[in-house]
Every structure is written in C-alpha cells, then in structure tokens.
Amino acid sequence: MTMKIAIIQMDIAFGDPEANRAEAERKVQEAAREKVDVIVLPELWTTGYDLSRFDEIAEKMDGPTHRLLKELCKKYKLAILGSVAEVQGENYYNTLVGYNSEGTRILHYRKAHLFRLMNEEKYLESGDTKGNFSILNHKAAGVICYDIRFPEWMRTHMLDGSKALFVVAEWPKPRVDHWRSLLISRAIENQCFVIACNRVGSDDNNRFGGHSMVIDPWGNIVAEAGGHEEILYAEVDLSDVEEIREQIPIFQDRRPSLYE
Numbered sequence: 001m002t003m004k005i006a007i008i009q010m011d012i013a014f015g016d017p018e019a020n021r022a023e024a025e026r027k028v029q030e031a032a033r034e035k036v037d038v039i040v041l042p043e044l045w046t047t048g049y050d051l052s053r054f055d056e057i058a059e060k061m062d063g064p065t066h067r068l069l070k071e072l073c074k075k076y077k078l079a080i081l082g083s084v085a086e087v088q089g090e091n092y093y094n095t096l097v098g099y100n101s102e103g104t105r106i107l108h109y110r111k112a113h114l115f116r117l118m119n120e121e122k123y124l125e126s127g128d129t130k131g132n133f134s135i136l137n138h139k140a141a142g143v144i145c146y147d148i149r150f151p152e153w154m155r156t157h158m159l160d161g162s163k164a165l166f167v168v169a170e171w172p173k174p175r176v177d178h179w180r181s182l183l184i185s186r187a188i189e190n191q192c193f194v195i196a197c198n199r200v201g202s203d204d205n206n207r208f209g210g211h212s213m214v215i216d217p218w219g220n221i222v223a224e225a226g227g228h229e230e231i232l233y234a235e236v237d238l239s240d241v242e243e244i245r246e247q248i249p250i251f252q253d254r255r256p257s258l259y260e
C-alpha cells in the first residue's frame with residue numbers, strides 16, 4: 001500500500017511555457033528513473049505569475065501542456081499533478097490537474113481562494129468545487145497554495161475519508177514559516193498525509209521559498225527540501241492514516257452542529 005512520490009521543486013521561467021515544459025520533461029524523466037508512482041509539479045509551473053499575459057499563455061484543457069502530461073504519464077507509467085493556467089471561454093483559472101498512468105485525467109480543481117497580494121482576483125475567476133480525486137485506488141484531495149490558510153475548506157475535503165492532501169504552491173520566501181506551520185497543522189488536524197510542492201527562484205515581485213514537504217498524519221516530517229531546486233523523494237504508507245484515525249477518532253468525535 002506504499003506510494004512512492006517525487007516532488008519537483010523547480011524554478012519557473014516567467015511567462016515561458018515552452019521553456020518550462022522542456023525543463024519539467026527533463027526532470028520528470030529523471031524522477032521516473034527512481035520508479036515513483038506520483039510526481040508533483042508546483043503551482044502555475046508553465047507560466048509563473050505572468051497573469052497579465054494569461055490571454056496569450058493560458059491553455060484550454062486539451063492544450064500542449066495537457067498533451068505532454070498525458071504522454072509522460074503513459075510513457076513512464078506514473079501519475080503527475082500540478083497547476084496550470086487555464087482558459088475557458090472568456091475566463092481564466094489557476095487549475096490543478098492530475099493525470100494517471102494511463103494518461104486519463106483524474107483531477108481538475110480551480111483555485112478557490114484567490115490571493116490578493118499577487119493580484120490573482122484582478123485576472124482570474126475562482127473555482128467553487130472541491131479537489132477530491134482518487135489516486136492508486138486511494139481517496140485524496142488536491143488544493144493550491146493560499147487555500148491552505150482556510151482549514152474549513154481543507155476539512156470539507158477530508159470528510160469523505162481522504163488519506164492524502166496534495167498542495168501545489170508558489171509560496172514566497174518571507175512567509176515560509178507560515179507555509180511549514182500551516183502544512184503541519186493541516187496534517188495533524190486532518191490526520192492525513194500532506195504532500196506539498198513549492199517552487200523556488202524569483203520573479204520581478206517575489207522570491208519563492210521552496211521547502212517542499214511530505215508530512216505524515218501524526219505531523220512528523222517525512223521529507224523536506226531546502227531553498228534551491230531539487231527533486232524530493234519520499235515513500236509513504238497510506239494505511240498509517242487508519243491507525244491514527246482509530247487511535248484518536250476525531251472524525252467520529254466532531255460536533256458539526258456546534259460549528260455553524
């Protein structure tokens with residue numbers, strides 16, 4: 001029941017999807033040599049925060065990035081998750097997608113909480129559906145960056161028995177302490193694995209903090225990256241979740257009627 005994960009903590013060329021796709025393809029090839037089951041790429045890994053050019057660089061759900069992801073998943077027999085710039089009609093979204101080892105899309109989640117500090121709300125529409133999905137026959141959920149500051153949103157994802165929370169981010173370096181504490185808290189309070197990929201490098205306005213992490217349902221750090229480019233590997237046993245949920249049965253003990 002173990003799942004072998006590779007988190008690709010990469011720098012992102014601003015507004016240059018072709019360069020980012022080429023770099024990600026090289027890194028996926030490298031990670032695939034380690035026989036991983038799942039690869040996680042950062043938030044907006046094809047474009048960075050070049051929001052004012054989304055009319056040129058955002059893609060439909062059958063665009064070149066999606067075709068590449070499907071091809072890589074099938075070629076290396078693994079799943080890949082990561083968020084990309086999506087256009088649908090006249091609207092733009094920050095969308096977390098996942099494909100399985102057959103190249104089938106398993107996840108389509110539009111960032112629900114747009115981050116004003118980076119002007120997301122000026123350019124993007126927010127999503128309003130959850131990021132629950134199934135990976136290797138396990139229930140899981142995927143969310144994007146700022147979403148982790150909303151524990152009530154994370155909790156709604158965990159009520160179906162999900163065992164892992166995937167997070168993709170472009171989290172700035174000055175608040176990397178928040179990133180670490182929030183991720184650990186989300187793991188403890190939901191008794192789930194947290195698998196979180198942040199980018200590194202910088203754009204004109206921000207430096208990004210790295211520290212991608214894998215955290216177990218007890219809140220222990222299984223693996224943590226530093227502040228530079230790297231591929232972080234970890235192997236987790238999702239059945240650990242059941243043991244901890246039996247030991248301290250928070251999902252049975254919740255009293256939702258008090259929380260409204």
Ligand SMILES: O=C(O)CCC(=O)C(=O)O
Nearest residue numbers: 115145146170171172175
């Ligand atoms: O909440 C934060 O401090 C960072 C959030 C963020 O950078 C984002 O959502 O893109």
